[in-house]
Structure formats: structure tokens, C-alpha cells
Amino acid sequence: MTTQQLIDEIHRKKSFLCIGLDVDINKIPKRLLLEEDPIFTFNKAIIDATHHLCVAYKPNTAFYEAYGIKGWQSLEKTINYINHKYPEIYTIADAKRGDIGNTSTMYAKAFFEDLSFDSVTVAPYMGKDSVEPFLAFEDKHTILLALTSNQGAFDFQTQKIDSEEVYKTVLKTSKTWKNAHNLMYVVGATKAKYFKEIRQIIPDNFLLVPGVGAQGGNLEEVCKYGMNDSIGLLINSSRGIIYASNEDDFAEAAAKNAQQLQAQMQTILE
Template sequence: MTSQELFEQIRSKRSFLCVGLDTDLKKVPQHLLAGDDPIFEFNKAIIDATAPYCVSYKPNLAFYEAAGTKGWNALVKTVRYLRGHYPEQFIIADAKRGDIGNTSQMYARVFFQEMDFDAVTLSPYMGSDTAEPFYSYAGKWAVLLALTSNASARDFETLKLENGEMLYERVLRTSMDWGTEDNTMYVVGATQAAQLGSVRAIVPDHFLLVPGVGAQGGSLEEVARYGMNKRCGLLVNSSRGIIYASGGRDFAEAAGHAAAQLQSQMSMLLQKAGL
């Protein structure tokens, strides 16, 4: 999927919502736990309820790996279900890989060739070697961590270098040469919205994956104000605020309602931006 094709989905659905599938067995409704594959059944219901309101899904791999083989199998089934029923959705493996050489090649192969994700989140701090294998797959994306929303991001990401720029700014400037606007995206936390302007000054045309709206307290309006570009250029992720909107039998209905509310706000923001 190219950036233009992603923008066309955004414009068609009037949404730049990414639903985070951070499926925790401890939070799955009780009535699903007796089934053979409660993680997949939960995901399937969430997807069916939210697909009209989003353009992307982002499974966080930690939640699937924590469940061992059953969790990994549920992830495989989730991706296949999306491909079979909602092929227009942009699917991100939130894996945060960051290794080099043959290891990085194996990660790229499993996520792109074996599982058919559209994109993978990567840590760029070991340099271009970590991302290069992912760029060898046509139509696939590397999503590089840039300015994250966790409290200790300041430990490294906002350190000032000798020339006055911050470390995350160096990451942006250096990694721009690794790929293109059609295969490179950056993670910028919603709680860092005020700094989105500085991010946009460096990468004006790239897409940004923005987690932290909703449960983590990020403001959708501020993200749009500082981060939107002429092709929207945003995928705003919401996880807990959508998939755990209810813990009862109405969990899917509640998730759909939460996604619809965000989509409505995004539609107004797109209209305000003339998109």
C-alpha cells in the first residue's frame, strides 16, 4: 500500500483511526474464555464492530507472545481474517524490533512474507542495518520510533547533541535517507503533541503513527493541529479506549460506539483541514 492509497482510504472513510488490538486475556469478557480461541474470537468481534470507522489495525505482539503458542496462532488467524474480510485495512505489527544482519532479515521475512503485515514498528537506535531488510519488500513499511509518549523518553530521545538538535531530530533526519514517504512512517506519541510541529518541520510529507489518544490522555485536536499535512499524514491509534470500552457481553457494540465517536471527530478535523 502506498501513502496515496492510504490517504484515499482516509478520505473515503473520513477517518485516520488505527485500532490497537492489545488483547489481554485478563480483560477478555468471561463468556469468551470457555471457547477454544478466546483471543481470536475477541479480536474478530472487535474488528467486525470497528472496521467501518477505522483504516488500520495494530496488534501489539507482546500480548500474543505472552499467551505462548495459542497467542501466536490467534495473531495469525487475526491477520488472515482481516485480509479475507477487510483487505483495505492497513495492518501494523507493533513489534518494536531492532536487530541487525540475519536476525533482522528473519524478522522482516516472518512479518512480511509469512504473516503478510503491511508494516512493522522498529527501533532505529542500532542504525540503518536494523531497517534495511524491511525495505527490500515492495509495498511494505518500516515504522520507526521517533518521539514516544512514555515518561522516560527524555532519558535519550530528547537529549541535546553538540549542534543543538535533539536526538530524536537526528533520528528523523538520518533515517529519511533509508526509505521514502511510501515505505517509512514515524511513531510520535500523542502526549508529545506540542512537539509535532518540530517533527513536521523535518518530515513534512511522511505519515506519523500517533499512539496515546484516549486512555493515555493525548488530545486528538492538538495532534491534528500540529501533525496533519496536505494528505492528512496521520494514523492515530486508540487501544484500551476502544477494545475495553465494556467488559460485558456488549463489548463489541461498545467498541464500535467508541470507534464511531472518534471517527466523527476525525471527520470534522479532516473537513476543517479541507481534506
């Protein structure tokens, strides 16, 4: 999917909501455990109930890998279901990968070709030659970790390199990489006050913003400082939506919470 197609979809749905499919088998309704593939069954119900309210889904690969081959199968069924039934939806493999050149190409193939995701999250620590292999895929986005939503972000990301924070060096340096137009960035909603300065460095790129809801980030603040002329934001909510209820009404409850966020976004967009 191209960036323009994503922007068009945001305007059509009046939503820039991304729903995180971080499915913990201990948190889903017990009756689903009788199904052959409880995680896929859960995802399918969530997707069918919320696809008109969001523009993106983001499975976090950790939650699938934890169940080995069965988990990988659930992930494959989930992405295939989205791509076939709702091809207008943007998909993000939240995998936080990154390795030396040749190996990053293998990861890129895994997510862009084998699983047909539109994008993948990548860690910047290993630098240019670990990220450019992802950027080489046209009409696929590489979403680079910049300033993450967790407390540990203050360990290294906000430390200063030559009087400038590490995450700013990551933003500035990555702009010079080949095919940098395929970059998006992860910036946590819990760091709303940083968005203004971030937008001065990268005015045009989309930002994937986790941390609204359970982690305490504020939607209005993020939009005030983070939005650009093309919207430029994908706001992610995972637990706040998919675990809205752990009873039989889990999909309806998820839709209700997604709808609340979509309504807030519609107000902001208008």
C-alpha cells in the same frame, strides 16, 4: 498496500483511526474464555463491529507472544481474518523489532511475508543497517520509533546530540537511508507540542500516533500540528476502544467509542 491506497481509504471512510488490538485475556468478557481461542474470538467481534470506522488495525505482538504458540496462532488467525474479510484495511505489526542486517531481514520476512502485515514498527537504536533490511520490501512500511508516548521518552530521545535532540537526529538520519520513502514514524500524542518541529523535518511521511485517550493525548492538538496535505496521520486508540465494556456488549461499546473518534476526525477532515 501503497501509501496512496491508505490515503484513499482515509478519505472514503472519513477516518484516520487505527485500533490497537492489545488483548489481555484478563480484561475480556469471562464468557469468551469458554471459546477455543478467546483472543481471536474477541478480536473478530471487535473487527466486525468497527471495520467501517477505522482504516487500520495494530496488534501489539507482546500480547500474543505472552501466550506462546497459542498466542502466535491467535495473531495469525487475526491477521488472516482482516486480510481476507477486510482487505481494504491497513495492518500494523506493533513489534518494535530491530537487529543487525541479516537478522532484521528474518524479522521482516516474519511480518511482511509469513504474516502478510502491511507494516511493522522498528526501534532505531542499532542504526541504518538494522532498518534498511525492512525498507527493502516494496509497498510495505517500516514505522520507526521517533518520539514515543511514554515518560521514558525523556530518558534518551529528548536528550541533545550536538545541541539537537536524539529523536531529531533519528528523523534526519533515517531520511538518508535507502528506500526512505517506505518510512513512517511513531510520535506519541502526549508530545503534541513537538509535532510542528517534527513536520519541518519530515513533512511528507505518515505518523503513527499512540497516546490519544487513556494516555492523555489530545486529538485536535495532534491534528493541528501534525496533519499534512495527505492527512499523514494514523491515530491509534487501544484500551479506550477495545475495553469500552467487559460485558456481553463489548463489541457494540467498542464501536460506539470508535464512532465518537471517527466523528471527531470527520469534523477535522471537513
